[in-house]
Amino acid sequence: MQQSKEEVIVTIIAIIGVLLFLGILFLVMLLYYNNKKMQMTQATLQMKNDFDQQLLRSRLEIQDEIFNTISQEIHDNVGQTLSLAKIQVSIIDQQKIPDKKMLQEVKDSIGRAMTDLRDIAKSLSGERIQLLGLSDCVAEELERLKKTGTINTSLTIIDSDQKPGYQQKLILFRVLQELIQNILKHANASEVTVQIDYNDPLKIVIQDNGIGFDVPTIQEGKQGLGLQHIKKRVALLNGSIQINSIINNGTHITLIIPYA
Amino acid sequence: MQLEWFQYFQIASLLTAIICWRGLARFSLLAFIPILIITNITETLGANIRSLGLANSYNIYNIYILLVTPFYLYVYRKMLLMGKNEKKVFIIIAGLCMCFLLLNFLFMQGPQQFDSYSAMLIELLNIVFCSLILLRLLMVENEETILYGTPYYWISASTLLFSIVALVALGLQPYIIREGITLWQRSLYRALLPVANAFLYSGYIYSFILCSKAKKK
Numbered sequence: 001m002q003q004s005k006e007e008v009i010v011t012i013i014a015i016i017g018v019l020l021f022l023g024i025l026f027l028v029m030l031l032y033y034n035n036k037k038m039q040m041t042q043a044t045l046q047m048k049n050d051f052d053q054q055l056l057r058s059r060l061e062i063q064d065e066i067f068n069t070i071s072q073e074i075h076d077n078v079g080q081t082l083s084l085a086k087i088q089v090s091i092i093d094q095q096k097i098p099d100k101k102m103l104q105e106v107k108d109s110i111g112r113a114m115t116d117l118r119d120i121a122k123s124l125s126g127e128r129i130q131l132l133g134l135s136d137c138v139a140e141e142l143e144r145l146k147k148t149g150t151i152n153t154s155l156t157i158i159d160s161d162q163k164p165g166y167q168q169k170l171i172l173f174r175v176l177q178e179l180i181q182n183i184l185k186h187a188n189a190s191e192v193t194v195q196i197d198y199n200d201p202l203k204i205v206i207q208d209n210g211i212g213f214d215v216p217t218i219q220e221g222k223q224g225l226g227l228q229h230i231k232k233r234v235a236l237l238n239g240s241i242q243i244n245s246i247i248n249n250g251t252h253i254t255l256i257i258p259y260a
Numbered sequence: 261m262q263l264e265w266f267q268y269f270q271i272a273s274l275l276t277a278i279i280c281w282r283g284l285a286r287f288s289l290l291a292f293i294p295i296l297i298i299t300n301i302t303e304t305l306g307a308n309i310r311s312l313g314l315a316n317s318y319n320i321y322n323i324y325i326l327l328v329t330p331f332y333l334y335v336y337r338k339m340l341l342m343g344k345n346e347k348k349v350f351i352i353i354a355g356l357c358m359c360f361l362l363l364n365f366l367f368m369q370g371p372q373q374f375d376s377y378s379a380m381l382i383e384l385l386n387i388v389f390c391s392l393i394l395l396r397l398l399m400v401e402n403e404e405t406i407l408y409g410t411p412y413y414w415i416s417a418s419t420l421l422f423s424i425v426a427l428v429a430l431g432l433q434p435y436i437i438r439e440g441i442t443l444w445q446r447s448l449y450r451a452l453l454p455v456a457n458a459f460l461y462s463g464y465i466y467s468f469i470l471c472s473k474a475k476k477k
Contacts, residue, residue: 009441016425024421030395030407034407
C-alpha cells in the first residue's frame, strides 16, 4: 500500500516536472526569439545608419565635385568670354567713334557668357532634376556637350511606368554628368550616345568613339579616383557598373540599377 | 494567529502593490490590489481554521475562487491588448466561466467540499491566457523592448508556471485527500503549493517594481 502511494507521488511529481519543464522551455524560447528579434532590429538599424552615412558622404563628394566644375566652367568659359568682352570694351573706349560691329561683338560675348552661366545653373540644380526628370536633364547635358562643336550626341529612351526615386535620380544624374565630363576631358571623342531603359532594372548605356583607355591601369592609378567614386555611388544604389574600353576604339559603359 | 512561510511573500506583494500603485495604474494592473487583499485574507483564514472553529477550509477557498476570478479576468482583459472582436469573444468566455463557477459552487460540487473543477478550470484559463499574453507581448511590443524588462512578462510567466503546478495539485486534491497521499509528512498539496506560491508572488513583486520604474509604451 505504502509502495503504491510512493509510486503515485513519483508519478504526480514527474507530471508536474514535465509540465514545468515545458512551461520553462516556452518562456526561454520566447526570450530567445525576442533577443533574436532585437539583434535583427539593431543590425537593420546599423545598416540603415551606415547607408545614410554613405549617402551623406557621397553627397558631400558630389558637392565638392560640383564646386570644382563650377570653378572650372567659370574660369574656362564664362571668364574667358567676359575677359574678351572687357578687352573689346576697352578698345571701344579708346575709339573716338565707337565701332558698331565691335559693340555687337561685345553684346554677343556677354550674351554667350549669360547663356553659359544659365546652362551651368541648370545642370547644377537638384530641384531642376526633380522637376524635369532624368531623361530631360540628360538631354540638356548632351545638348551642352554638343554646343562645344566638337561632339555629336544622341539620346535613346526606352520608357516604362517605373521611374527612379528622388535619391536614385539625383545620384544617377551626377554619375552621368561625371561620365560625360570624363568623355569631354579625356576621350577625344566625336560621337557620344546615351541609352536609358526604364524597365526594371534601370539600364543606362553610355558609349563614345574616343581614344579609349586601359581599364585596369586607370582603375589602379590615381586617375581612377573619379571612376572609384562613380562605382561607390552606383553601389550605393545597389547597382552595378560595367566598363568596356578598347584603346583607339571607344568606351562602352553600362549601369544597371534595380528599383527596389 | 499563525502564518505559513509563503504568506510573507503574499503580504510583501500586497505591500509592494500598494506602494507602487501609480505604476500599477499606468499598466492597468490596479485590480491586483483587491486580488491580493482577498488572497491574504483567505490564506490567513485558511491557516487559522482551527482557531476559528471550522472543520475545514474548503468553503473559504471556494468563495475565494468566486471572488478573485472576476478581478483576474479583468487583469487578463487589460494585459491581452485585444481588438474589438477579440474583446467580445473574451467577454463571452469570461461570462461562461463565471456561470460555471457559480453553478459548481451552488449545485454541482457544492460549498461543503473543495470545488476542484472550478480550480482546474481557473488554472487552465490562467495557462491559456498567460500563454496568449506572452505571445501577444512578443508580437506587439516595441522592437526595442526587452521582453524580461516588461511587467506583463513576469506576471504572465510566474502565473503560467504556478498554474501548471496548481492544475495538477488542485485537480488531484480530492484524490490526494481521499488516499492520504503525503510528502515530507504533509499532504502533497501542502508540500508543493507553498513553493509555487512563493515563486508566484516573487514574480508579482518584481513586476510591480518594474511597473513603478517603467513607462508604458
